[in-house]
Amino acid sequence: MTAHPIGAAGFLHRFDGLRARLPGARLPWIQALREQAADAFRVQGFPTRRVEAWKYTDLRQVADAGFDEALSAVDSAPALPPAHGGARVVFVDGRSRPDLSTVDGLPYAVESLAAALEAQEGRLGSLARPAEQPMAALNTMLFEDGLVVTVPAGVAGGVLDLVSLGSASERPEAFHPRHLIRLEAGASLTLIETATGPEDARYLHNPVFEIEVGFGATLTHARIQQEAPRAFQLATVYARVEKGGTYDNFTLNAGAKLVRNEIHTLLAGPAATCHMNGAQLLRDGQHADTTTVLDHAAPDCASRQTYKTVLMGKSRGVFQGRIHVHQVAQRTDGYQMNQALLLSPEAEIDSKPQLEIYADDVKCSHGATVGEIDADQLFYLRARGIPEARARAMLVEAFLTEAVEGVQDETARAALGAAVTGWWEAVA
């Protein structure tokens, strides 16, 4: 048996071996995308902490894990998380599983990328920037499958579940799904993504989303990250919002050994709105990084970001939020808040807001709070007879409830609320 090279070299080595067999190998435009991405990844490799965007998150444990591509025979009937609506698309190790999915009779198109690849020229890769984001480069180089959703103009798409299951195998596996979501003018969709895997599984889930929210369209995107305790997730989301459109993202990081939730949102048309909210619930030994890059590139847009992190044991949370208000983006209304609740003296949170404002008529605020449970609040509850442990639990729950309450879509809010409660009941 040959030794597996690790680190970036390992992935480049596998790309060399798989090149001819990856989906789209016969399509010149795909080939060109992959080769460019491979070049970019060769140059950048796994970013080190010397790279500004990765200052607080060290990927060495991911790079050194020695991944295989997902080649294992797939479990015929894995356990699925609860469904939130009628429609559901299931991916196992990054590959679509039509046998586990339910997409019949929907008023919009749901396809697997592997099957619909040929038609994605000009769409796939239109938003992702592999030259700047090495994890997007890795994804572009090696993606095999993904979800392609196109909601036609004026169609209310309802709720769609996107389930990603990692599976346990002898060697850790890596999968790099590429998801393309497009809402045409006035369309709406609630996409609830649940990523999970069995307790003993070790894998790298490296998804890239390219999301287009059309004129006056509304996409609710709830991401429930409950990966296996030893798994890694490095997600990069690119969203572009046109005039009057709304992108409502809420990311819950509750699982995985290490997770990066990186979101790039471009408010491209006037009066567009985006919410990038989230909660990170960290136990001992976990590392969660949320990094947002928001471009206000048109006037009269509004953005809201609230991230809340609860840290236990020796865990580490990171929030980096960059807001770039372009010169044309007059009357921008931006708000960013990062709040952390430290439940252990060993936990650590890093917070780096970054505002770059080139327009003059702008309302933009940001803030960060880091604290322990409030002593006055705790005493108030205890003075009413509530035992200390229960009182603490109530205050942590309250902190998290507030995060989820901002989600407009009822189904997404309920799904997120249940995931938060489930996490808290498991640790409390």
Added chain:
Amino acid sequence: MLRIEGLTAEVEGKQILKGIDLEVPAGEIHAIMGPNGSGKSTLSYVLSGREGYEITGGSVTFDGRDLLAMEPEERAATGLFLAFQYPVELPGVGNALFLRTALNAVRRARGEPELDAMQFLKVARERLKALQIQEDMLKRGVNVGFSGGEKKRNEVLQMALLQPRMAILDETDSGLDIDALKIVSDGVNAQRGPGFSALVITHYQRLLDYIVPDRVHVLMGGRIVQSGGPELAKQLEETGYASVQAAA
């Protein structure tokens, strides 16, 4: 019922309570008056077990038990209640859940069965009605966005639900409008009986027209400097604290 002897306490190295002696027998209501900063709230916090106070001397017994040795929740469970001068806001904690959790914690400690959500709602509705509180207050975060008067009413609602044997009301009348003062006083008077005592801290004689105290104490500079019947409050209203100081 409550016996305080020679109680001294410090906050951040500064002595605030300088030897308090006070006894409230079962069934009696005592009022405490005194100038700003004299230590009234400090006394109520020390009695209910808030952190940050160093007890440097003296003792407090509640039904013969050492109160100062108990955790705050134990004190509440044995029947002590503090209506806060400044009720704390708890964003994200629904008032209904808070009230039910508190009530059930206290009921459990008393060996009574816990109430489920429906049973609780029934009990809570009766109390809300008596205190003329809108029911939607149950759905809101505890004290969040409540007006000053609403917060005080919420304190009295908690008292009415928890049915303590000893209530400390720290300026519960401050911020109440004339009608609310009457309603809240009725709420306290309704508890009156051989199994209920209270320490009513107030700056205003008017409250004591509604809740007529058995005794009135004047707390100044960390000590009880004068005690008397209800007429003492009326006298203070006219002469102010200067006269007490002279007498003391």
